[in-house]
Amino acid sequence: MNCHTISTDTPSIGEAKIPSPIQKGENGLNVYDFVSDDDRVLLDVSITNLVSKIKDGETIPSFEKAGPRNKIYFDPSKLKCALVTCGGLCPGLNDIIRSIVLGLYYGYNVRHIFGIRYGLQGFIPKYGHDIVDLTPGLVVNILEMGGSILGSSRGPQSIDEIVDSLERMNICILFMVGGDGTIMAASKIAEIITQRGLNISIVAIPKTIDNDIFMVSRSFGFDTAVELATKAIQGAHNEAEAYPNGIGLIKLMGRYSGFIAATAALAEQNVNFVLIPEIDFDLAGSGGLLKALEKRLHLRGHAVIVVAEGAGQKLFECEKQECDESGNIRPSDIGMFLKDAITTYFNEKDIETSLKYIDPSYMIRSLPSNANDSVFCSFLGRNAVHAGMTGKTKLLIGHWNDHFVHIPLDASAGKRKQVEPRGTLWRSVLEATGQGPLKNEN
Amino acid sequence: MNCHTISTDTPSIGEAKIPSPIQKGENGLNVYDFVSDDDRVLLDVSITNLVSKIKDGETIPSFEKAGPRNKIYFDPSKLKCALVTCGGLCPGLNDIIRSIVLGLYYGYNVRHIFGIRYGLQGFIPKYGHDIVDLTPGLVVNILEMGGSILGSSRGPQSIDEIVDSLERMNICILFMVGGDGTIMAASKIAEIITQRGLNISIVAIPKTIDNDIFMVSRSFGFDTAVELATKAIQGAHNEAEAYPNGIGLIKLMGRYSGFIAATAALAEQNVNFVLIPEIDFDLAGSGGLLKALEKRLHLRGHAVIVVAEGAGQKLFECEKQECDESGNIRPSDIGMFLKDAITTYFNEKDIETSLKYIDPSYMIRSLPSNANDSVFCSFLGRNAVHAGMTGKTKLLIGHWNDHFVHIPLDASAGKRKQVEPRGTLWRSVLEATGQGPLKNEN
Amino acid sequence: MNCHTISTDTPSIGEAKIPSPIQKGENGLNVYDFVSDDDRVLLDVSITNLVSKIKDGETIPSFEKAGPRNKIYFDPSKLKCALVTCGGLCPGLNDIIRSIVLGLYYGYNVRHIFGIRYGLQGFIPKYGHDIVDLTPGLVVNILEMGGSILGSSRGPQSIDEIVDSLERMNICILFMVGGDGTIMAASKIAEIITQRGLNISIVAIPKTIDNDIFMVSRSFGFDTAVELATKAIQGAHNEAEAYPNGIGLIKLMGRYSGFIAATAALAEQNVNFVLIPEIDFDLAGSGGLLKALEKRLHLRGHAVIVVAEGAGQKLFECEKQECDESGNIRPSDIGMFLKDAITTYFNEKDIETSLKYIDPSYMIRSLPSNANDSVFCSFLGRNAVHAGMTGKTKLLIGHWNDHFVHIPLDASAGKRKQVEPRGTLWRSVLEATGQGPLKNEN
């Protein structure tokens, strides 16, 4: 395999490598400024910390800026690339596929782009999935389709078999779109590649509808998800308001982070209780949710509760924990649990209520992206292509302080962004709901 | 109570009464044709039956046409009307409230329009619900709101107390919007009114998101419901297509009639199995659903199943039947049942599948009406007002052969429209899905 | 050319032919009731006229019911069909293409289905347009696309060249989707076919976003059009309400019939003036629109006007009339005319106003169909296929009194459905707007 001219390049926080060979062709289209690896975006925009750090000679954490470089490392005429989408569906997958394919094809004249079917399974011979030849004609009209034209799957696969497969197909750049598990797999794949002395770039695009990727301020699909989540909340609100002691209960996505629940509650503004994984709450007791709900019903006659799927897991502590196929701990179903607990509570008190339960998760995950996410995805895809073509590897394309950046895989893998209990978002939720602490005093 | 000038008038199939007194004011706006009670719409538009019936001197079943009459029976300056919405939410309730209020206020100069809160509960003193004074200002901007500004409730209330309440408030026309149970209640209320010798008109507007009112070709909210149901199916299809052996399972409304499931399946066209209450199917066995699903997965790798909530109830025959508060038999949850049955079936066969379950019911019920339903509701409301003002009673406003008509309460109550197993709709579903009979041979 | 086994069959009002040969295969799927040509739908559902006509022995006007027959006339294994979409875009074209292709392919095992590109131009060699081979794979996912995958064009083409082309390609059924001009072309094509002694079925599906096809109660795309039209009206209303003396002026489609304008005004309900081709109005003078608008602004501070493109054409009488390429008289632009006239009127009176003009026509025409139109189109396409396969010709698929019917081309061509000035629709518009006659007294 000899498509590489030099070894690939891993970006790191606070440090930049200088690229070299193959000058990009001077065609009419490309009369724009290239990005240099010295263009770096600060991690922390707060000036106070910064000045003191600089004075103390400390390293200032920063990210390499994403974008086209004035050198490329691969010979496009021979280059073979592959693209895989992994894990749960998320609005925007097809936008990213399209953007990568068009970026490679028209931006760099790459002609061999392989689509791996059904996530990591597609690399493993025993599953027998086909490889798709990705061409502009195939992807040009997929923007308005939800899902992923490549398909996906959950769960880990043998890293060695994946690298075998890359070698066999002579892939030099692998674009991986996926969540936490995929980023960890990408990291391991890159390791084996190094061990085997291969020159294969691994470029990841983080996918999490929950918006919980560490060091990534925004992830694609989140905005689309919030949009439909607010419709679900509106529905729940309409149901709640229409019946005596009406209760609307909506379970939203958010296994470890409550961004969707919190943001949708702010968009809709008719929510009275938001429960997220980051903030502990009590169910029973004078300060708990049930009592607070009873007060709210007494006062206003109806209530809306939004619960993220990972909230209140302490309530299941005695139960055996389940894992999904990707190895993530699967939270017990807090939505059904709350539905039963609330119904039982009021039945016992002989208070007539009317509870409606809405779980829009799969309707949301399978949506096509809205315009905002489409644009965002087109930038993610384009920047992934630029990063790959310039020979960079072991990175993911992130977004930080309004800039697209390269984030080292290792800096993000295994960590998680969460709603800050004392930050602006949660403060605004508390102001909007007036829900109070929902905790018993000790 | 003396707002009536003559006794009220019940329409009947095949027979028409002649109205008389109070000539409607000759103002500039009303230079249109009034409808006469002799304007009748045929029940059956098939010519063959008709000619032979007429020749044999048989009665030709027909409905009184709805619309403004050239006489009104009530003195608008003294008239008090009431309006109540009952049962489950349905897109268009607010459109009907608006249309009735504006029709009474501007069309007939009625100034006393009472909104009864929370369905039939609102008539019963012990609940303590307020009465709302309905004015144009209050209703003019409610078109884009889902739910019902009056609220609703399920379950029967004492008919005598309801009539007491009507007497106490001096109501002369009661507009009731509701489903099967409400139509039966309307019928009983009208009976007691007759027994007590009162002159109160009862005008019903049938509400059933399932579109299953007998002798009513179309009910409001149905079109809006189908629209979102197709989105849910699209989502399920995207999920199914994206995973190896992906299965999308959508439960839609339809307790006794599968119109929503069948119609949405035709709108979306990516459905492989439609299960409705009217058509029996087997689950197990060589001709059953599970085997057919397995074949489909083997052939195409993914499948979408739409199930109406009332389908497959024979599968629960041993279980105790539950009733909801309105006295309807509540079907056992076929959605969750199928989800479990399918998962178990394939697990036992060691076939990896990925099933996603979507239940959009409450998101659908709580929607605002789309444009089509809005227009339809504005006609329903207007025609209800015309019927009430002309002193008619014991009727519901229906839609038949493209005309709005008066249907006697007794003709519709307790019966149900269903999908015709050998008719065009179901035939088209069979053609679109290719699902076969799903029955074991005997 | 010998694919026909017997000559084709033209339906007529009040008369039915009896079909015969090739029995349809007895496969598992088709265990439903066939439609007989004796199944006829009454034109007029009013019972009074009917009884007297029958007693007098008069013919009762009725339509042949559409649907599958138990005999087919063509040998599917050899049959070649063609499909063409003509004239302006309309939501649902792709639904119909899909429905016809799937209906022919799966319902009757037809394997040669040609798509004619760019309307009637596609038949004429000098334009050099390709023919498209229509397969299920090509059409299965086009439901969510607006426009027409076959393209279209306006304007007449040589009927003889079209028939030459049909002969050359051995087409036995031609499906034509188009408006008034297309229906007339279909009629002429059928005539030439008869003259040449050919056996080619011509089946038309009427396309008019304006819903103005004679004897067709509903045309596809209309419902979708009304839906977006109401959004435009909402926008205009928001603009009008937000400024002192704000005026929202929306021009909607409707060259000869104001159904879209009238229906959208009922759906949105914030409209103060609706102007349609069927109802004359004066602009100047004490009873005219400008004076009425001034009164409305004085009273309420804002106003919304909806004008159909064909309204008020008398105002242009002195100007030379233009025709579009299809030979239709093109109405002068009443929207821009009113915009200028209103602005001038209030400027001269020194009254400050803020007029916003919205013309959403091409945004509407190019929409994908909503769920309701999708279902409707799927029935139209299916019934067109059934009609063609059973050897019928010179007909269009219509919808009358809630049934799909066969309408002879000659019965509909050259005539037009219009809003009835004294009917329910217009009466409701007058009630909803309170706009008065807008005419000066003589």
Added chain:
Amino acid sequence: MNCHTISTDTPSIGEAKIPSPIQKGENGLNVYDFVSDDDRVLLDVSITNLVSKIKDGETIPSFEKAGPRNKIYFDPSKLKCALVTCGGLCPGLNDIIRSIVLGLYYGYNVRHIFGIRYGLQGFIPKYGHDIVDLTPGLVVNILEMGGSILGSSRGPQSIDEIVDSLERMNICILFMVGGDGTIMAASKIAEIITQRGLNISIVAIPKTIDNDIFMVSRSFGFDTAVELATKAIQGAHNEAEAYPNGIGLIKLMGRYSGFIAATAALAEQNVNFVLIPEIDFDLAGSGGLLKALEKRLHLRGHAVIVVAEGAGQKLFECEKQECDESGNIRPSDIGMFLKDAITTYFNEKDIETSLKYIDPSYMIRSLPSNANDSVFCSFLGRNAVHAGMTGKTKLLIGHWNDHFVHIPLDASAGKRKQVEPRGTLWRSVLEATGQGPLKNEN
């Protein structure tokens, strides 16, 4: 007037004042971190410039962070606030009104909140507009309404009369939502307030659907605007693709900055030419738009052009420039101009084309905000309230590097953000359209 306890505070770039008096009540809700005026957000996140500047002892430009302070300056029990919305409509106005009213009412217990009707006109007695008493009940359900419940107007008013009016009503905080002209008016009002020695805070929220406010990375309504703009482009694309030599021409908002046109083109991706004010282009000549369009039609048979309203103004240089009421130069209508120029060009060359022109401006401006803009507006409103309550003045609430910040009025007024010709956005547009420079060589 003595509601102020100390003089108000103007934020400035690179400098921070220290607030003091009235400690905010320690209630259960407010257990979150307050923001200190020392929390500042860097203007430039590029690390290279930064380090050298710090080493050289230069001032580092930065903004004060927005958010609640631990001191407030006004006594809420006596405080009177006013709120005005000015200029053209923009999605999100009602969200901001709601957020400010609820923030003042529930966050700070302010009870006197006045809504000024119809923009700055509302301050001027001669117009006779009412003042609206803004309460939670009035604003709680306005999220889904487009427009502004307060109304708006264009054009300047006497600054002295405005300040007279503020004095007369005892207003201590004025919230102004508006564009460029409004920000300049706010600046002048604040000046007169200082001259008169009054203590009135002026807090502005910048409104520009064009997203062209200087030093503000994102303005509300922009995202919603792009969303509908993409629908218009889709429509134009459908129309273009459906006809031989079909051309879709869409005029979008963007008087001086082409952000909407450029972003919508990226979201939709079927655009071939984007014309914006920032980038000069030639119409005629071998390198001009018309020739490029001809080539595109020759090659692909259809084309889509998106033009911002302020593009190509050099083509009108000989014409007299018009100004709108707000004193802005009104661009000549490039949309109609291009429509005519293109039609003439191809007519002269005898090439048949089909051009469809779409101008969705007022449908876009009058939309309700989407979920994303709703959340954004709720933060803007909340932060405006925090800024006002802490006694700050002469500022606008901006968004920079992912943080809400205080921007001094003077820093932003009279300047404009524009699409950077060599930046990422425009580069991506060039890549997506492949449109080339559209310039003749000299």
